[in-house]
Amino acid sequence: MRFLFLCLLIYLGYRVLKSLFLPGQSPSEPERHDEVARVDDVMVKDPFCETYFPKRSGIKEIINGETYYFCSTACRDNYLERIKKASE
Ligand SMILES: [Zn+2]
Known part of the structure; x- marks a missing residue:
């Protein structure tokens, strides 16, 4: 490296x-x-579907002060939904 x-x-x-x-x-x-x-072009992992993709093409979302990258808006929405349910 x-x-x-x-x-x-x-x-x-x-x-x-x-x-x-x-x-x-x-x-x-x-x-x-x-x-x-x-x-x-750094590869990042989608926390929802666990797929690796180039950071630049991902959807950036800041959740509770932490930056997450998602492969699609659908994954982002699903992930947000999941953590919302988990905190209830
Ligand atoms: Zn995804």
């Missing part, structure tokens, strides 16, 4: 240096967004 992180740093450093030496060829916007997307 640490090795991968190092590779990423070297790669990003290379990209920065390249854009410094070649100012006319700075990376295009969509490409940069794509890189950010890959770095941010």
Whole structure:
């Protein structure tokens, strides 16, 4: 994991240096967004259906001060319903 992180740093450093030496060829916007997307793409587990999915495509919900991610609004609603019933 640490090795991968190092590779990423070297790669990003290379990209920065390249854009410094070649100012006319700075990376295009969509490409940069794509890189950010890959770095941010963390897999999270839906607490309701227990499926793993990319965090970015999930539904974010803050319940009792804790942040949860759901694969769909249906799972979120079902989970909210379940904890509501459990607390009754
Ligand atoms: Zn789900």
